[in-house]
Amino acid sequence: MITTIIGFLAMITGVLRLLPQIMLGYKRKSARDVSLWWEIIGFINSSLWCIYGFLVVDYILASGTFMLAIGYALLISQKKMYG
Numbered sequence: 001m002i003t004t005i006i007g008f009l010a011m012i013t014g015v016l017r018l019l020p021q022i023m024l025g026y027k028r029k030s031a032r033d034v035s036l037w038w039e040i041i042g043f044i045n046s047s048l049w050c051i052y053g054f055l056v057v058d059y060i061l062a063s064g065t066f067m068l069a070i071g072y073a074l075l076i077s078q079k080k081m082y083g
Helices: 002-028 036-055 059-082
Strands: none
Touching: 002 059, 036 059
């Protein structure tokens, strides 16, 4: 039970970590300060962890890293839209 709670909290804090940057990009309509390579690496990393989570049947890991991958994809799209 405690491992499930820790996993859930890790998922929430991981996603919350990207939220301020995503919101700031939309508010300012600028992503000049965002490193495209950093976000691409983050997206690849999250995607691989998501696949791993499904393969080992750890749905907390899979869902959390899937949400992180979406966050990184949003930041990458902001970088492409706003430069």
